[in-house]
Amino acid sequence: MKVAVAGGTGLTGRHVVQALRDAGHQPAVLARSAGVDLVTGAGLDAALAGVEATIDVSNVTTMKRAEAVGFFERAGRQLLDAAARAGVRHHVVLSIVGIDRVRTGYYQGKLRQEEIIRGGSVPWTVLRATQFHEFAEQILERLPGPVAPVPRLTVQPVAVREVAEALVDLVGGEPQKAAPDLAGPRVESLPDMARRLVRTGTVRRRPVVPLWLPGAMAHGGLLPTGPGPRGTQTFEQWLAGRRG
Structure with a gap:
């Protein structure tokens, strides 16, 4: 089966492309480097020729509401409209637990x-997953000072490879609409994850200071609330790979 991967050159997308190949599918990457612009729609129709299913793991790096909504609004509509024109039978999208x-x-x-x-005409499945093991590193990278104020959050990190494999499993099946939430095997403290990562020496060494945040985020809002699939790789195992 030919499957198009929106954002196929990113962290998640690279794993999805490999998982598709491992499963015997033919991946088609939708990215600017492949001549496709999701926001304007340029190159989409040609790239979706012969495609039976799509997996959307496209992303934008921002915490600003207007920028995030603008990107996902435009890219989401362009991709979904092009998928409808191409006769795509299944559109699978990666989302986030707790949004x-x-x-x-x-x-x-x-x-x-x-x-x-949900409002489109293409049959769909949304998989919400928890934060990746890389989450602590991504937070540290955004904090340039001599001290890292890391939010005091409880998370259940999952391996991005396992998320990619779950997306590929879903795309080969029937559309489910909302799939059960996917999470990692253990609940972790984000500041503790950051400290353990700093101790590996793979990121800049500096003190990690827990930062309290109000609202649901500080009270388990990022954790799954019901049953669903759980990954097997722990954060400690992921760290061991980093040390190696």
Whole structure:
């Protein structure tokens, strides 16, 4: 089966492309480097020729509501409209656990993306997953000072490879609409994850100071609330790979 991957050159997308190949599918990457612009729609129709299913793991790096909503609104509509024209039978989208409880600017964009999918004509499945093991590193990279004030959050990190494999499993099946939430095997403290990562020496060494945040985010808002699939790789195992 030929499957188009929106955002196929990113962190998640690279794993999805490999998982598709491993499963015997033919991946087609939708990215600017491949001549496709999701926001304007340029190159989409040609790239979706012969495609039976799509997996959307496209992303934008921002915490600003207007930018996030704008990106997911435009890219989501362009991709869904092009998929409908191409006769795509299944559209699978990666989303995030807790976006309807934790109302950050970026999560507002993801909610808008889900709304567009639900209102479209292409049969769909949305998989919400928890934060990746890379989450602590991504937070540290955005904090340039001598001390890292890391939000005091409880998360259940999952391996991005396992998320990619779950998306590929879903795309080969029938559309489910909302799939059960996917999470990692263990609940972790984000500041503790950051400290353990700093100790590996793979990121800049500096003190990590827990930063309290109000609202649902500080009270388990990013954790799954019901049963669903769980990954197997722990954060400690992921760290061991980093050390190696």
